[in-house]
Amino acid sequence: MANQLLEVLAHDKSITHLQKEEEGSKSVLPFVEDLVRNVLCSFTNTLLLLNSSNDVSITLRDVSSSTTTSPKKLESVDETCKNRSILTTENRRRGYKRKSIAPSWEKNSSILIEDGYVWRKYGQKMTLNAKYLRSYYRCTHKNDQGCHAMKQVQRIQDVPPLYRTTYYGHHTCKSRMINSEIVLEPLSPSASSTLLSFNSSFHCKQENPFPSSLLAPTKHELVEMIHDEHSAQNQLSSLEDLLLHDCEVDCDYSRRVANMLSSAESVEFENVFMSSLDYVG
DNA sequence: GTTATTTGACCTGG
DNA sequence: CCAGGTCAAATAAC
Missing domain, CATH: 2.20.25.80 (WRKY domain)
Structure with a gap:
């Protein structure tokens, strides 16, 4: 929608610009155009940020499930799983996220x-x-x-x-x-x-x-x-x-x-x- | 049957 | 390694 708005602005720019010049007043279009570009820029940055944070969480999750568990611990977990059918390293629960924010x-x-x-x-x-x-x-x-x-x-x-x-x-x-x-x-x-x-x-x-x-x-x-x-x-x-x-x-x-x-x-x-x-x- | 709580195991930052 | 935070199966409450 912001893109569409930018196109509309670009399309009407010349006409309005001429009208404003005839009336002798200053056009606000450049300001509006900058605003729209800033909005688009914010969208892009936000999406980039979200994408990068997803990557980070996926990476961390992969790392945690593969390397942070010591061989010794794996052994004991597997042992208990034989009897109680508890989670193994492969079906271990995912999406665990520890709170890291400060109290508000x-x-x-x-x-x-x-x-x-x-x-x-x-x-x-x-x-x-x-x-x-x-x-x-x-x-x-x-x-x-x-x-x-x-x-x-x-x-x-x-x-x-x-x-x-x-x-x-x-x-x-x-x-x-x-x-x-x-x-x-x-x-x-x-x-x-x-x-x-x-x-x-x-x-x-x-x-x-x-x-x-x-x-x-x-x-x-x-x-x-x-x-x-x-x-x-x-x-x-x-x-x-x-x-x-x-x-x-x-x-x-x-x-x-x-x-x-x-x-x-x-x-x-x-x-x-x-x-x-x-x-x- | 659905929703909330309990509780022991699991996970992770320091 | 471990204290503290979270998950999720079992259980309780509705």
């Missing part, structure tokens, strides 16, 4: 929080210097929408219970959000031209994983809490009452300010804001 968001919380997205647990692990299991979650829309958001939940303290949730990547899915139709009034008269609507499309672009509400633990997280606490029922109801009220107010304010900043600034602002909530609260 980290949050400590006295309770397990519901961030509005639907997560699927894919593993848990006991880590070296931790007393509790670390749970691994990925977005439930990984397969149907290709969303690569992930999070880890690690309990870091028993009494009072404290959890560290670390987020990796960003949601690209269209998750169903709770309270997805909140319309906020402007902060000040100077900001009165900005109407903020927190509909579902906005939330999809949010980098902050705490977009609207809140604080109702997921099924799995609830089970963990009930296992952990003697008076789980009382704790749940009182915490939910308290935090639903406080955090709705606080997070609304946070979002109103953050929405008037650029996306990078807004993430930074919300990080600072949520930290200050921790400090105060």
